[in-house]
Amino acid sequence: xxxxxxxxxxxxxxxxxxxxxxxxxxxxxxxxxxxxxxxxxxxxxxxxxxxxxxxxxxxxxxxxxxxxxxxxxxxxxx
Numbered sequence: 006x007x008x009x010x011x012x013x014x015x016x017x018x019x020x021x022x023x024x025x026x027x028x029x030x031x032x033x034x035x036x037x038x039x040x041x042x043x044x045x046x047x048x049x050x051x052x053x054x055x056x057x058x059x060x061x062x063x064x065x066x067x068x069x070x071x072x073x074x075x076x077x078x079x080x081x082x083x
Contacts, residue, residue: 016080023079030072038065 041061050056 013082016082020079020082023075027072027075030068030075034065034068034072037061037068041065 038061041058044061045052045056045058048056050058
């Protein structure tokens with residue numbers, strides 16, 4: 006494999022790992038956001054913002070933003 010081809014391969018492999026990390030953060034974000042609504046309903050509360058469950062919504066937002074931040078580490082494959 007040539008040096009340029011090897012660099013492309015390494016960049017592509019690195020980018021795939023970065024995309025997997027971003028996907029992990031987004032999946033955790035979706036689960037946390039869902040828990041922000043399911044947990045209060047399971048406890049018999051009908052207000053999401055009552056009982057401090059609003060923190061889960063902010064945690065979900067932070068995880069989603071972490072997924073976006075992870076994508077900034079992608080390398081050029083050219």
